[in-house]
Amino acid sequence: MTNPLRLAAAVLMLGLFAVPAFAAGKSAPAKGDPVIARVNGEDIHRSDFVLELQQLGPQAENIPPQMLYPEVLQKMIATKLAATEGYKDRLQDTKQVRALMKDAENQIVAQAYVRKEVEPKLTDAAIKSRYDELVKKFKPQEEVRARHILFTGPNAEQEAKDAIKKLKAGADFAKLAEQESKDSGSAKNGGDLGYFTREAMVKPFADAAFDMSVGEISDKPIKTEFGWHVIKVEDKRKSSPPALKDVHDQIANQLGQQMTNALIEKLQAHAKVEKFNIDGSPMKTADEKAK
Numbered sequence: 096m097t098n099p100l101r102l103a104a105a106v107l108m109l110g111l112f113a114v115p116a117f118a119a120g121k122s123a124p125a126k127g128d129p130v131i132a133r134v135n136g137e138d139i140h141r142s143d144f145v146l147e148l149q150q151l152g153p154q155a156e157n158i159p160p161q162m163l164y165p166e167v168l169q170k171m172i173a174t175k176l177a178a179t180e181g182y183k184d185r186l187q188d189t190k191q192v193r194a195l196m197k198d199a200e201n202q203i204v205a206q207a208y209v210r211k212e213v214e215p216k217l218t219d220a221a222i223k224s225r226y227d228e229l230v231k232k233f234k235p236q237e238e239v240r241a242r243h244i245l246f247t248g249p250n251a252e253q254e255a256k257d258a259i260k261k262l263k264a265g266a267d268f269a270k271l272a273e274q275e276s277k278d279s280g281s282a283k284n285g286g287d288l289g290y291f292t293r294e295a296m297v298k299p300f301a302d303a304a305f306d307m308s309v310g311e312i313s314d315k316p317i318k319t320e321f322g323w324h325v326i327k328v329e330d331k332r333k334s335s336p337p338a339l340k341d342v343h344d345q346i347a348n349q350l351g352q353q354m355t356n357a358l359i360e361k362l363q364a365h366a367k368v369e370k371f372n373i374d375g376s377p378m379k380t381a382d383e384k385a386k
Contacts, residue, residue, distance in 0.1 A: 132168060134175045139168075147171055213354045222346050226339050229346075235333040237293065241304045242268055242286035242329060245278040247322035255316035255323040262312050268327045277322065286327075292334065297321070304328055 132139040147167050148155060155163060186192050246254045258275060262268055269285025276282040293301045303317045307328045316323040370378040 132172055134172055135179065137175065137179075139171055139175065143171060144168065209355055209358060212358055213351055216354055217347060217351050222343060222350060223339065225346050225350055226342065230336045233336040235335065237305065238290040238332050238334045239304045239328055240290045240330040240332075241288050242272060242327045243278070243281065243288060243300075244268075244272045244276040244286050244325040245322050246275070246316070246324075247277045251323040252316055252318070255325050258325050259312070259314065259316070262325070262327075268312065287329075290330075290332065290334075300324060300326070 128140045128142045130138045131141050131144060144164070144167060147170070148160060148163065151163075151167075181187070187196070244255070244258055246252070246258070248254075254275070258271060261271060269287070272286030273282055276286055278286070281288055291301075293305055295301075296304065297319045299317055299319045303313055303324075304326055307313065307326065309328055309331055311328055313324075313326040316325060318324075372378050
């Protein structure tokens, strides 16, 4: 069951840690803050675009800003046009809009408060300490790096056997994979699947690959739910923990989430919180429900 406290904290985190910088408010445009659009004489600056990106949350953090720019800019222009007309109609004074504006203000202030409390504690030293804890718990696993050629269809098994004959006769595995493999994802890389653990692959494939020696090519096709495979083992190694720089942001997000949860729990512990059912009737406590 979802913990509502953690859910609330997660909602806060969407605005807090989705982007590297948090803007508490918009200051006067600086020299390095050019105008990116003008709507009926009113300027839209690059800083407005940055603020808009922050509102998109985690779903946008892995997309280059230049790819988002045209659509986000058009959205900002459309918002400016519609808002101008809305202000003319005095919609900002209606009960419904005032309630929405107050709710938005509450969320922004909550985000600003949580960031003010959490961000100073989210130091490089704290992240490094958490990384060191994870490294101590890390258990190396056997990994194999392999290439494969996948054959599918009614003649797949025979085609795989024919490929093995070509390879035994000296054909280059990577080139043959590019030409014949039905796994388009790995075929363009010469069938290279990179390093993987036993659990990462379906059992027949993993059993075959881990039983083979480095440099060995399977002497018979391996059948899985995907088709018939010809396998070549390129290397074997023990897995190692990722470098701190590769997981820094991930650890920062996790640590920030935990700090946010702790902060909300502390606030709730010192607050009087009353909950009611959707019909307004008193909500029973866990102890009352157990009776």
